[in-house]
Amino acid sequence: MTNVKLLPRFYKLVPFGGLLATIIALSLQTMSSLLLATLIFGVSIYFFRVGTATIGQIITDKDLIAESIILGDVFTRFVNFVVGIGFFFIIKFLDYKIVVILISILGTIGNVLFVDQPIKAYSDLIKSRGSL
Amino acid sequence: MASIYKWLNNKKRLSIYLTTFSNFSKAVVLYFATIFLYKIDNSGASSGFLVLLGLLAVSLSGMIAPFLIIHFKGFKLGILLSMVSLVAEFLFFIFYQQKIPLYCCIVVINLIQGIESANYNYELVDIFENDVEDQIQSNNGYHILLQTFTLIAPILGYLLVNYCIVLASCVVVLFLQLVALIAWFILKKYEPLNKSNVDIPKYPFKNYLLAIKNKNVVFLNLVRSANGFVFNTWEIAAPMVIMAIAENQAQLSSKIQTTYETTLSIAFILSGAFLG
Numbered sequence: 364m365t366n367v368k369l370l371p372r373f374y375k376l377v378p379f380g381g382l383l384a385t386i387i388a389l390s391l392q393t394m395s396s397l398l399l400a401t402l403i404f405g406v407s408i409y410f411f412r413v414g415t416a417t418i419g420q421i422i423t424d425k426d427l428i429a430e431s432i433i434l435g436d437v438f439t440r441f442v443n444f445v446v447g448i449g450f451f452f453i454i455k456f457l458d459y460k461i462v463v464i465l466i467s468i469l470g471t472i473g474n475v476l477f478v479d480q481p482i483k484a485y486s487d488l489i490k491s492r493g494s495l
Numbered sequence: 496m497a498s499i500y501k502w503l504n505n506k507k508r509l510s511i512y513l514t515t516f517s518n519f520s521k522a523v524v525l526y527f528a529t530i531f532l533y534k535i536d537n538s539g540a541s542s543g544f545l546v547l548l549g550l551l552a553v554s555l556s557g558m559i560a561p562f563l564i565i566h567f568k569g570f571k572l573g574i575l576l577s578m579v580s581l582v583a584e585f586l587f588f589i590f591y592q593q594k595i596p597l598y599c600c601i602v603v604i605n606l607i608q609g610i611e612s613a614n615y616n617y618e619l620v621d622i623f624e625n626d627v628e629d630q631i632q633s634n635n636g637y638h639i640l641l642q643t644f645t646l647i648a649p650i651l652g653y654l655l656v657n658y659c660i661v662l663a664s665c666v667v668v669l670f671l672q673l674v675a676l677i678a679w680f681i682l683k684k685y686e687p688l689n690k691s692n693v694d695i696p697k698y699p700f701k702n703y704l705l706a707i708k709n710k711n712v713v714f715l716n717l718v719r720s721a722n723g724f725v726f727n728t729w730e731i732a733a734p735m736v737i738m739a740i741a742e743n744q745a746q747l748s749s750k751i752q753t754t755y756e757t758t759l760s761i762a763f764i765l766s767g768a769f770l771g
Contacts, residue, residue, distance in 0.1 A: 381725035388729075392739055394751065398758055404729065405762020409642075411722050413767070415715070416634055422711045430561070431706040433613050435716045437557030440609075443723040444550040447731055451540075451547070463732045470724025477721060480714035 368489065371482040374414035378471040380407030385467045389460040422484045507685050508633055512640050513678030517577055517611060519644035520671035521604050524587055525549075526652030527664060528601055529734070529752065531591060534745045539738035541594075543731045548598060549605040550727060556609025561703075564614060570683040572614050577676035580607050581669060588665040639767040646760030653753040 380403050388400035423431045446466060453462050525545065532541040563572050583603045590596035615637075655664040706712055734748075737755060741748035 378722050378725045381722070381729065385725065385729050388736055389732075392736060394740055394754075397736065397740060397751070397755060401755055401758040402762045404726075405759045406766045408726060408759070409763045409766035411726065413635060413638055415719055416638065419712075419715055420634070422715065423706075423709065427706045427709065427712075430703050431709065431712045433557050433560050434703055434706050435712070435719060436560075436609065436613060437554055438716050439719040439723050440550045440554035440557065442720045443727040444547065444554055446724060447547040447550055447727060450728060450731060451544070459732055459735055463728050466728040467725045470721045470728075473721030473724065474718055477714050477717040481711050481718060484711040 370410075370414055370417060371486060373410040374418065374482065375474075375478055377407050377411045377414065378467075378474040380404070380410075382464075382467045382471050385463060389463060418481055418485045421488055422481055506681065508636070510678045510682040510685075511615075511633060511637060514573065514611075514615065514675050514682065515637065515640050515644060516671045516678065517580060517675035518608065518641055519648060520584060520668045520675070521580070521608050522645055522648035523652050523655070523664075523668050523671070524584055524604055525601065526649050526752075526756070527656055528587075528591065528597055530652065530656045530749045531597070533734070533738070533748050533752070535594070537738060537743040537745060539734035539736075539748070542734035544598075545601055546727065546730045548602050552602045552605030553609035553612075556606045557613065559606075560610045560613040563610060570679065573611070573679035573682065574676065576607050576611050576614070577672060577679055580604070581672050581676070583607065584668050584672060585665065588661055588668070591661075635767065639764060642760050642763040642767075646757055646764065649753045649756035649760075653749060656749065 384400035384403035384407065387396050387403070390396075419432065419435065420428060450459075450462060450466065529542045529545060532545065533539070535541070567575060583600060587597070587600040587604065590600060651667070655667065733755065734752070737748050737751045741751050
């Protein structure tokens with residue numbers, strides 16, 4: 364079972380893992396660097412998916428959970444689709460490696476700015492319940 | 496052995512887990528498409544474009560999903576989506592050699608996958624209404640199982656693309672989808688009774704407005720988007736990196752793609768086993 368108390372700490376580190384893996388894979392472009400980067404990605408994606416699902420279900424009111432999950436999916440995917448379209452446009456003018464790293468840095472900064480609010484709400488709810 | 500028997504004997508949880516076969520079959524189809532596109536575009540951009548189409552389709556599915564979930568009440572929707580998936584996957588194997596029909600099939604398959612994902616989250620909350628611990632455990636198990644299939648899908652896809660005829664691939668994919676369909680039929684028995692009395696809201700967007708006003712939900716979605724920048728951009732660029740490592744050889748790139756996908760899944764599963 365996912366450790367409910369340690370989860371927020373790992374969740375905060377998720378984009379840094381992704382950024383590190385991106386830099387390793389793009390800068391070296393060898394089979395071994397790709398595998399190392401992929402391992403780091405795998406761990407980061409695990410905490411991203413399980414963390415989002417767990418934190419999302421805990422902090423959302425029961426009556427709104429379906430709507431918030433669906434809204435989250437629409438919003439997140441659409442924003443990333445727009446970024447993806449932008450990516451294909453920009454790589455016509457810039458090297459794709461530079462573009463990938465720049466977008467990853469942007470994502471990491473965004474995570475640092477926004478992650479405290481949901482994690483605080485999650486930790487408060489876990490504390491108020493005592494234990495699950 | 497006793498714990499495995501106990502796990503298998505929990506039909507409710509087992510059925511939930513078996514619905515992941517639907518994702519498994521779709522993962523094989525997506526992998527099949529990725530490898531096929533490596534053969535016709537040696538820059539890797541066409542394969543990367545599939546990731547982008549996936550994002551668009553899942554985004555669209557979020558707009559359609561609420562309407563479908565309200566009108567088909569979840570469990571019926573699971574059955575319906577599995578049936579539509581069977582047809583879409585069958586059509587994919589008929590038209591896969593033409594680029595535009597291939598992209599269209601991939602959009603439809605991703606669209607269904609997005610609705611299934613929303614539907615799964617909706618049903619799980621209802622089934623484990625008063626048992627948060629069971630809910631979290633099932634959630635964890637469901638995601639690990641999904642990733643396990645993501646681990647097997649590239650290997651299966653690679654074998655199917657390189658060593659089998661398309662007919663065999665089609666049969667394997669449709670069989671997996673059929674298992675998911677049967678699982679949804681079993682799962683329907685556990686549908687909470689009070690769900691059938693749910694009224695269709697007069698103003699369907701009222702709850703969405705309430706969700707938007709929830710500060711925690713808004714910030715969590717901003718975090719998801721920010722993390723998505725990191726992960727999705729990498730996923731789009733990965734085929735280009737793989738092609739660069741393979742020095743534009745389609746056969747070698749398909750091997751590297753398989754290794755990459757498998758390693759990613761192993762890392763995910765090990766994280767769940769040791770760090771979770």
